[in-house]
Amino acid sequence: MSEYAKVDSYLEKNLDKSLEELGRLVAQPSISAQGIGLKECANLVADMLRARGFTAEVMDTEGAPVVFAERKGKGEKTLLFYNHYDVQPPEPLELWDSPPFEPQIRNGKMYGRGISDDKGHIVSRLHAIDSIIATEGDLPCNIKFIIEGEEETASVHLHEFVRDNKEKLKADACIWEFGGVDHRDVPMQYLGLRGICYVELSVESLSTDVHSGLGGSIFPNAAWRLTWALSTLKGPDERIRIPGFYDDVKPPTPNDRELMEALPDVAEEYKKRYGVKEFIKGLTGGTELKMEEVFTPTCTICGLTSGYQGPGSKTVQPAFASAKVDFRLVPDQRPEDILQKLRAHLDAHGFEDVQIKFLGGEPAARTDPDDSFVRTVVQAAEEVYEQPMQIVPTVGGSGPNYPFVHDLGLPVATAGLGYPDTRAHAPNENIRIDLYLKHARHMARVIREFAR
Amino acid sequence: MSEYAKVDSYLEKNLDKSLEELGRLVAQPSISAQGIGLKECANLVADMLRARGFTAEVMDTEGAPVVFAERKGKGEKTLLFYNHYDVQPPEPLELWDSPPFEPQIRNGKMYGRGISDDKGHIVSRLHAIDSIIATEGDLPCNIKFIIEGEEETASVHLHEFVRDNKEKLKADACIWEFGGVDHRDVPMQYLGLRGICYVELSVESLSTDVHSGLGGSIFPNAAWRLTWALSTLKGPDERIRIPGFYDDVKPPTPNDRELMEALPDVAEEYKKRYGVKEFIKGLTGGTELKMEEVFTPTCTICGLTSGYQGPGSKTVQPAFASAKVDFRLVPDQRPEDILQKLRAHLDAHGFEDVQIKFLGGEPAARTDPDDSFVRTVVQAAEEVYEQPMQIVPTVGGSGPNYPFVHDLGLPVATAGLGYPDTRAHAPNENIRIDLYLKHARHMARVIREFAR
Numbered sequence: 039m040s041e042y043a044k045v046d047s048y049l050e051k052n053l054d055k056s057l058e059e060l061g062r063l064v065a066q067p068s069i070s071a072q073g074i075g076l077k078e079c080a081n082l083v084a085d086m087l088r089a090r091g092f093t094a095e096v097m098d099t100e101g102a103p104v105v106f107a108e109r110k111g112k113g114e115k116t117l118l119f120y121n122h123y124d125v126q127p128p129e130p131l132e133l134w135d136s137p138p139f140e141p142q143i144r145n146g147k148m149y150g151r152g153i154s155d156d157k158g159h160i161v162s163r164l165h166a167i168d169s170i171i172a173t174e175g176d177l178p179c180n181i182k183f184i185i186e187g188e189e190e191t192a193s194v195h196l197h198e199f200v201r202d203n204k205e206k207l208k209a210d211a212c213i214w215e216f217g218g219v220d221h222r223d224v225p226m227q228y229l230g231l232r233g234i235c236y237v238e239l240s241v242e243s244l245s246t247d248v249h250s251g252l253g254g255s256i257f258p259n260a261a262w263r264l265t266w267a268l269s270t271l272k273g274p275d276e277r278i279r280i281p282g283f284y285d286d287v288k289p290p291t292p293n294d295r296e297l298m299e300a301l302p303d304v305a306e307e308y309k310k311r312y313g314v315k316e317f318i319k320g321l322t323g324g325t326e327l328k329m330e331e332v333f334t335p336t337c338t339i340c341g342l343t344s345g346y347q348g349p350g351s352k353t354v355q356p357a358f359a360s361a362k363v364d365f366r367l368v369p370d371q372r373p374e375d376i377l378q379k380l381r382a383h384l385d386a387h388g389f390e391d392v393q394i395k396f397l398g399g400e401p402a403a404r405t406d407p408d409d410s411f412v413r414t415v416v417q418a419a420e421e422v423y424e425q426p427m428q429i430v431p432t433v434g435g436s437g438p439n440y441p442f443v444h445d446l447g448l449p450v451a452t453a454g455l456g457y458p459d460t461r462a463h464a465p466n467e468n469i470r471i472d473l474y475l476k477h478a479r480h481m482a483r484v485i486r487e488f489a490r
Numbered sequence: 491m492s493e494y495a496k497v498d499s500y501l502e503k504n505l506d507k508s509l510e511e512l513g514r515l516v517a518q519p520s521i522s523a524q525g526i527g528l529k530e531c532a533n534l535v536a537d538m539l540r541a542r543g544f545t546a547e548v549m550d551t552e553g554a555p556v557v558f559a560e561r562k563g564k565g566e567k568t569l570l571f572y573n574h575y576d577v578q579p580p581e582p583l584e585l586w587d588s589p590p591f592e593p594q595i596r597n598g599k600m601y602g603r604g605i606s607d608d609k610g611h612i613v614s615r616l617h618a619i620d621s622i623i624a625t626e627g628d629l630p631c632n633i634k635f636i637i638e639g640e641e642e643t644a645s646v647h648l649h650e651f652v653r654d655n656k657e658k659l660k661a662d663a664c665i666w667e668f669g670g671v672d673h674r675d676v677p678m679q680y681l682g683l684r685g686i687c688y689v690e691l692s693v694e695s696l697s698t699d700v701h702s703g704l705g706g707s708i709f710p711n712a713a714w715r716l717t718w719a720l721s722t723l724k725g726p727d728e729r730i731r732i733p734g735f736y737d738d739v740k741p742p743t744p745n746d747r748e749l750m751e752a753l754p755d756v757a758e759e760y761k762k763r764y765g766v767k768e769f770i771k772g773l774t775g776g777t778e779l780k781m782e783e784v785f786t787p788t789c790t791i792c793g794l795t796s797g798y799q800g801p802g803s804k805t806v807q808p809a810f811a812s813a814k815v816d817f818r819l820v821p822d823q824r825p826e827d828i829l830q831k832l833r834a835h836l837d838a839h840g841f842e843d844v845q846i847k848f849l850g851g852e853p854a855a856r857t858d859p860d861d862s863f864v865r866t867v868v869q870a871a872e873e874v875y876e877q878p879m880q881i882v883p884t885v886g887g888s889g890p891n892y893p894f895v896h897d898l899g900l901p902v903a904t905a906g907l908g909y910p911d912t913r914a915h916a917p918n919e920n921i922r923i924d925l926y927l928k929h930a931r932h933m934a935r936v937i938r939e940f941a942r
Contacts, residue, residue, distance in 0.1 A: 070802070071800060071801060071802030071803060071804055072800060072801055072802065073801075073802075126804055126805075126806075127798065127800055127804055129798070129800060190803075190804075190805075191802050191803050192803060232703065234805070236803045236805070238803075244764045244765050244766060245764060245765025246764060246765065246913075246916060246917075247915070247916050247917075248764050248915075248916070249887065249914055249915045249916070250788075250790045250792055250816050250818070251684065251818060251885070251886040251887030251888055252783070252886050252887070253764070253790070254788030254789075254790040254816070254818050254886065255782050255783050255784070255786045255788050255818070255886060256760075256769050256770060256771070256773055256779060256782055256783050257760070257764060257766055257769065257770065258766070258767075258768065258769075258770055259790060259791060261791035261792075261793070261794050261813075262724065262790075262791055264794075265717055265720045265721055265791065265794075266721055266725065266726050268717045268721075269717055269718055269720075269721035272714065273718065274718050274840070308708075308709070312696045312697060312698060312700050312705070312709060313696050313697025313698065313809075314696060314709055314710070315710075316710070317708050317709065317710075318708060318709065318710055319708070321708055327708060330707050330708055331704070331707050331708050332707070334707045336702075336706030336707050337706075338702045338705070338706040338711060338714075338807055339711060339713035339714055339717065339796065339797065339808070340702055340713075340797050340798050340803070340804060340805060340806050340807065340808065341713070341796060341797035341798040341799045341804070341806075341808065342713050342716075342717075342794045342795060342796040342797065342799070342808075342811060343794060343795060343796075343799040344791065344793060344794040344795075345791065345792050345793035345794065345814065346579065346581070346792050346793040346814055347793045347794070347795040347814075348523060348524060348579055348581065349523060349524055349525075350522065350523030350524065350525075350643050350849060351523060351642075351643050351644060351688045351690075351792070351814060351816070351849040351850060352523055352578055352579055352642070352792060352793070352814065352915070353578075353642075353686070353688070353792060353816050353888070353915065354578075354792050354793075354915050354916070355790055355792065356791070356792065356793065356794075357765075359794060361713075362797065362798055362799075362803060362804065364702050364706070364803070364805055366702070366703060366706050366707070388726070397802060397803040398803060433703070434703040434704050434706065434707060435701065435703030435704070436703055436805070461698075462701055463699075463701045463804070463805065463806050464698060464699050464700070464701070464806070465699075
């Protein structure tokens with residue numbers, strides 16, 4: 039019988055209660071992009087931590103508050119959890135089957151905005167902590183939480199917060215906010231994140247929209263200016279044309295390639311799940327597709343807006359146009375540097391009229407796959423998932439792991455309740471309840487094994 | 491004393507009553523692009539005509555109904571008025587100083603969506619008719635009205651309607667829906683309209699939006715596909731790159747150039763009114779700017795939409811993107827031909843994934859500046875505006891004059907209450923009340939002089 043039998047039994051018996059708590063957290067909107075409900079959500083999270091005997095502070099920043107919490111344990115070592123309580127905007131609302139902030143359980147899944155990214159992780163980790171306290175009366179090590187409210191808007195103030203609170207955040211290892219299983223239900227250990235540089239490009243060509251019969255032949259059109267400027271950034275060959283953009287790219291190592299080769303092919307899975315007819319760059323699958331997905335920097339248009347967008351036709355020449363653009367960065371690209379190169383590029387192409395608004399950025403960072411803490415987390419998964427975690431040297435997403443890896447000097451391991459159809463950032467975001475429970479079981483083991 | 495003294499006196503005395511009637515018409519939304527209130531507005535217009543002793547029919551089409559009305563007069567001749575009761579969408583709502591469908595009078599102007607384009611014209615013409623009936627007991631000629639409900643969506647069914655009802659619409663001359671004074675308050679006689687081909691271009695690259703950290707490096711991005719496709723249509727040199735696009739363009743005649751030279755320079759006026767910093771194509775003003783404005787075909791992006799468009803950042807790769815694009819055509823370009831050439835061009839550039847939805851079109855048409863009816867309308871203005879109308883051989887806007895000129899064989903003259911700051915198609919659309927009255931006075935004269 040597993041030494042975790044009591045813990046597992048506790049987790050299973052109290053699952054409904056934990057999901058109820060998760061429901062309360064999801065029902066509190068906390069949309070960082072729109073500044074909705076952040077303070078309220080931070081207070082709610084702090085209260086949840088205090089209910090477990092943590093000392094919890096809601097600490098102001100120049101943006102959304104950060105929740106810092108700590109509970110001493112029997113041992114000397116300290117485990118730091120990084121999470122975030124903010125969520126992506128719920129739009130487009132009409133594509134949700136149930137309202138995004140009224141969490142609902144259907145067919146073994148629970149739906150709601152932020153339930154996977156990242157509120158489910160917060161509450162399942164609290165559930166794991168409850169199980170240890172309930173069965174052992176105390177924690178085997180110190181546990182700290184840093185739960186920020188700006189992860190979905192590029193964690194603009196977190197780097198500074200970490201630098202200013204190095205002593206407080208001191209720890210021996212860090213569990214990251216996310217993780218999960220792949221399409222085979224194999225738990226994955228993601229050891230790096232790409233960086234990001236997120237900008238809004240905008241053009242104002244006139245002081246007012248004008249009838250297109252008047253302006254079309256003689257006035258500058260904001261939508262055209264934006265279209266032309268964007269098309270200088272990247273062409274259908276997918277090569278980013280900003281001079282110097284690739285200068286600091288560190289290519290993947292042979293070990294990276296080996297780890298990537300060991301991962302299953304994703305091509306068919308992606309085609310089915312996302313309706314991809316053809317991958318870009320002539321990719322068809324195999325290691326090349328997997329490598330390209332995470333080791334190359336990107337330039338993605340996330341949104342376009344200009345003029346009339348309703349049904350039917352409106353013959354108007356727009357005075358204003360804007361695009362949301364994110365650049366995913368790899369080591370050792372730096373967001374400030376990319377921003378400068380973007381400005382220089384636009385100017386060189388005659389697009390001084392295109393304004394750049396910097397909406398946030400962070401560099402990429404990675405943790406060594408051979409670190410002992412990584413091994414602990416990987417092995418602790420075996421009893422829960424019937425296999426150890428599979429190591430992925432880095433992923434395509436971004437997050438503020440840079441200050442944790444480089445300022446605090448911590449190994450950062452990932453683990454979580456995600457799965458391929460979790461729809462983070464999209465309508466009908468959901469978690470599988472079986473994976474919610476597994477994540478709690480895994481976390482209880484990680485806390486104990488780490489403390490030994 | 492003018493023979494129109496009684497008419498003028500009637501018009502002035504009953505102005506407030508007429509504006510009240512106009513207010514009721516503007517308060518009835520009738521947005522053809524969005525299918526809102528069309529039937530209701532058609533019935534309201536028909537009732538207004540019946541109140542003047544017209545027989546009025548609300549005739550179904552495959553789109554919005556057409557109001558046809560007729561009242562016999564003493565003479566043999568028949569004057570046809572073409573108007574439309576539909577209006578442009580009122581968005582962006584936040585830029586209106588008063589609600590678009592709650593007409594309001596402020597400082598000698600009256601505001602509301604469609605008040606200038608085209609409801610003000612309808613009611614001021616009814617006001618003119620009232621003045622003649624009130625002072626003479628009858629009309630001096632037959633008067634017909636055709637008032638359609640799809641002008642703002644390219645009059646998709648009007649051409650067929652005109653062809654199917656040639657007998658009913660038989661007339662000797664036609665007064666067009668719009669007209670007005672220029673920035674010097676000189677009344678203008680606009681004798682031609684450009685054609686139009688309005689399309690929606692759209693791309694669906696995936697079955698669902700996807701986290702930009704996943705899709706950026708390997709999935710096709712709808713917004714990028716659209717951006718690249720658009721940028722093949724026209725570059726910053728403003729030359730439209732669709733092969734054969736300019737093939738059927740008939741250049742302006744020496745007489746056109748002479749008429750255009752006689753018109754005042756518009757450069758400074760445009761700069762001030764629309765906040766133009768620089769005209770496109772290196773234009774600075776003079777005859778070249780005036781010629782370019784109306785004698786060249788265009789390709790205008792009227793709207794762009796894709797992905798996230800709210801405040802802040804959302805890291806999503808959009809599955810869908812679309813653009814509204816209008817081509818303004820000159821004689822002898824044909825919309826169906828342009829549509830085919832557009833499709834062939836996109837295919838030739840590898841953009842088979844860009845869908846084209848045709849939202850309406852009509853060819854350009856012009857009336858001879860030397861036509862006797864044109865002279866009548868031009869001269870009738872003199873007593874009202876203290877000068878005859880100035881002739882503009884064609885304008886940049888579009889409208890369905892082609893079937894009236896080419897199927898019914900009518901001279902089509904324009905006259906109206908517009909002025910440069912009327913803001914048709916834009917927020918705070920308005921009319922000047924003094925010009926509303928002048929248009930009614932002008933129309934009363936045109937009806938009488940035409941009947942002689």
